Every structure is written in C-alpha cells, then in structure tokens.
Amino acid sequence: MEGIGKVSQWVFHLGGMRIELNSATLLMTWLIMALILVFTVLATRRREMVPGPWQHLSELLVGWIKDLCVDALGEKWGKRYYPLICALFIFLLLCNWIGIIPYMDEPTKDLNTTLGLGIMGFFIAHGTAIWVKGPKTYVTEYFKPIFFLMPLNVVGEFAKVVSISFRLFGNIMGGSIIIIVVSYLAYGLILPPFLYAFFGLFVGTIQAFVFTVLTLVYIAVQIR
C-alpha cells in the first residue's frame, strides 16, 4: 500500500532555486519516444506495394485517423492537422499501455504530462481560430450572444483544458490505485492480471482515443 501517492524525484539546487524533476515520468517519456522511433523506422524501412506487417499496421492506423480528421475538419484542414492528431494518439496509446509491464509507470499518471498536452491543444485550437477567422472575428465571438457573457465564455475555454487533462490523469491514476489496493488485498494472486488488462489495455485505449478526439473536436469547434 505504500506505493500510493509516492513520486520519485530528482532534486537539483541551481543558483538558489530548487528544481524538482519527476524522474519516473521523464524516463518513461523518453522510453516511449524511443519506442515510437523504432516503430516508425520499422514501418518505413522497406516500403512496398504489398506491405509487410509493420507497414500494414501503420497504414491502417494512419488511414483511420486521417478519415477521422477529414470527417471533423473538412478536406483542407483535416489533411493539414492529421499528423499532429496521429502523433498524439500513438503517444498516448503507448503511454497508457506501458503500465501493464511490471515496474513501468505510465507517464500519464503524472498531471504534468496530461496538463502539458491539454495546454498544447488549447494553444493549437486558438491559434488556428485566429489564423482562420482573423483576430477581429475571433475576439467578437466572445461577446456573443450578449456582451456581458464574455467572462463565462473565457472561463469555458479554460475549463476545457482542465477537464480534458484531469480526465486522462484521473482515469489512469485511479486505475493504478485500484490495482495497488486489490494487489494488497489479494496478495497479487488471481485478480491483478485481469485488472491490469482492463485498466491498462481497455481503459487506456479508450482514454487515449477520447483525448485525441476531444482535441480534434476543440479544433473543429474553433474553425467553424
């Protein structure tokens, strides 16, 4: 039970400032980036008309996400944004799946990762809105339908970031806490492997998909 709520940290002192780095999150993020690099190299190493297994898998994934983006954003903007959405989905999928390997932590169990990705989505959506509509139309949209609803609209935009990042963090964190508690009760005998499969594979896949689709929807709402 002592594993709950513990964060492994590296602490530096640099010129009177105290710098804390979450070591497990950093190492796991680097590991996942390496895994994605290996996957892409394997997928694009020998490109042929009749694809091998890696190329086939990656074409399936990329094609599916491209269809999703073109559905949501239209032909022009969908083609421009699907590499971003695809990278986000693959990163989050591997982040959530790596927890099923023993002694590995999910980077998404740390609020910093999910909040960072949420803020990235916020800036991309609003940058796109300013790019597409122009600054004047973008600002006047906040004063609709009546001008004194402007604070509510602004708070609503910030609440989107909080809700999207806390949703992913809470799901992964809650799953890992339930696994720790049940392992403590059942001494790791029968239930935990099923729980790892449920929370790691099933919930992890759904939450990675939901995060990706919501980022896509936030961009789509801004450019309409």
Add this chain to the structure above:
Amino acid sequence: MEITGADLVRAAALLGAGLSMGFGAIGPGVGEGIVGGSACEAIGRNPREAGLLTRTMLVGQAVSESTGIYSLVVALLLIFVV
C-alpha cells in the same frame, strides 16, 4: 490516548473523501447508463451505423464521466494532501 485537533482534521478529510467519491459517482453512473442505453436503441434501429454510434457513445460517456473524475481528484487531494 487523546484526540487532538490534527486527528479531527484527518478524520474529517477521510470522511470528506468518502462522501465526495460516493456522491460524485451517482451522476456519471446515471449519465453513462442513459448514453449507453440510447446507443443500444439507435444501433437496434440502424445496425449499419454501429461503428459511428459506438465512437460517439464512447466520447459522450467520457465527457459525462468527467464530474466523477473531478470527485476522484478531490478525494485523492483530501486523502494525500490534507
């Protein structure tokens, strides 16, 4: 053994965590049930659109789940931070 102020604060925090999770789980449970039931009805009427409906259902359920996740985060804060 005396009960001091810190013990009372700890007890109140744990009680609050339990109440937060218990009451916070009602809304998402009802909401996800309604979304799932409606999706089942829609798939029964129009089985060809099952893929799109399942996708929309999952996104809707995840959105309606967010209040439950907020209460989970509040409960975690009450247990580990207070």
